[in-house]
Amino acid sequence: MLGFSVYLNHPFTEASHNYLQQMKQAGFTEVFTSMHIPEDDISQYTTRIQALSTACRQLHLQLMIDIEANSLSTIGLTLDHPEDILAFGITGLRIDYGIDNQTIAKISQHLKIALNASTLSQEDFEALQSANANFSNMEAWHNYYPRNETGLDRKWFLHKNTWLKQNGLTTQAFVPGDGQLRGPLEQGLPTLEAHRYQHPLACALDLLNCQTDKVFIGDHSLASNTLMQFTNFFKNQLLILHVHKTTAWPKYLTTQPFHNRQDVARDVVRLAEGRSLCQTVIQPNQTSERQIGSLTLDNQRYGRYMGELQITKYGLPADPRVNVLGTLITNEHALLPFIQAGQAIQLKEI
Structure with missing residues (x-):
């Protein structure tokens, strides 16, 4: 149900490993990272993803990586060999753009795929069915929106999630953090615009009321008091x-x-x-x-x-x-x- 984000703009250190362990103990089970953030130094991706994936494997955390068509080539991988992706420690790929439905269907036979929930259409769904996609390996993930005023409308989001759920897809969305915010804008990374600058736990509970199955922290971290609130609410049912x-x-x-x-x-x-x-x-x-x-x-x-x-x-x-x-x-x-x-x-x- 709960996930968090670890980005590749800094080296993966012992402190990074300790943070993963802390979040695991708090009840978070999945990690998200992205391989196409313009501000990142892509020459560092291989070393940092290897370290991150190794730590996730040790801690039994799932690792979902956001990619576009050419992202994997920067770390010596290709969609033609999904077994190598799994061996690298990556358990799932979030498909952004530039990858056709035939290819998506093929790699869904081997690893988890997160489709772009916001842009997925009926035509895409039917094309994936025709290509014999493994829908048990597919989820629908929404974007986060760094720029103020560009997050999704709540009513539209609920309508979209209802359609996705009717088609049997697990849904996911992001809430902003309130600890270290991700730059360069540092305005939070919510899926819904109404959640920008709001309490992350309140945002998470709102998403769960909107047919959302998985809630991820978009920013680097939560404040210590907020993390305690997440832990107590989801593990102990205590607010x-x-x-x-x-x-x-x-x-x-x-x-x-x-x-x-x-x-x-x-x-x-x-x-x-x-x-x-x-x-x-x-x-x-x-x-x-x-x-x-x-x-x-x-x-x-x-x-x-x-x-x-x-x-x-x-x-x-x-x-x-x-x-x-x-x-x-x-x-x-x-x-x-x-x-x-x-x-x-x-x-x-x-």
Whole structure:
């Protein structure tokens, strides 16, 4: 389900190997790289891909390489000998342009092929069928878009993915990173324009709601806190949220996980354990306007609701019965729409 990108513009070092190991431990299973980035020094490709493919093999990570018609010749390989490509440690090829459907069908008998999801047409699909392509070895991968304002439209993307899924293809797309961004533009590498500059986990969850099977990090890396959120969400089904504290709050807020109630509210995330944990009388305090992402605690004025914990999904007015304890960090507001019934949540103070 999860993949990440490693680019060839720097030597593959021990630190690079350690990064692959870290991502593997975090639950990522595939690596993407590209052999036709204009800024790269192609004379370094052979050494760097050999090192990358060796590390991927050692760590049991799949390696997908983005190519065009003449890319493989720079490392002494050819599409006429797919067995040599596999022996090199490359487990799949993403076909960009300049390679005909007959050739694609032929090499699909030997290794995984990622077709260009955005440009694949019904005519291409029928041509591949006629050429006896091995569709069990085929997936549909979308591009990422380095230039601002050029990413895909979400509605069009969902429509395209629906068609691809109806034809039995696994779908893939990219989300931007929030650690080291890839140059020269450093504006993120999302598939959808709406995801540019957004929280990567929120983007990933949005892609999964758009008939996307595989989510890859387009940029060089994720921030450490974001990687922790990915790990906890996909391995432990636990959503980590970071809160700026604005007033005193009960110690139990950060010592245990909470859960969104099964009956999902429209305006707020209701943390089911709140009232049962409340052992003291909650005095009114900081009963200010509730901005989006506010963490709130109902005080004694709310009667039997005293102790109720909520996170606001939208801006709400001040209520003398509701104390505002703090607010989610701004970029995590985008995670709020994806908190489903029963979702486990861990609060961390910033």
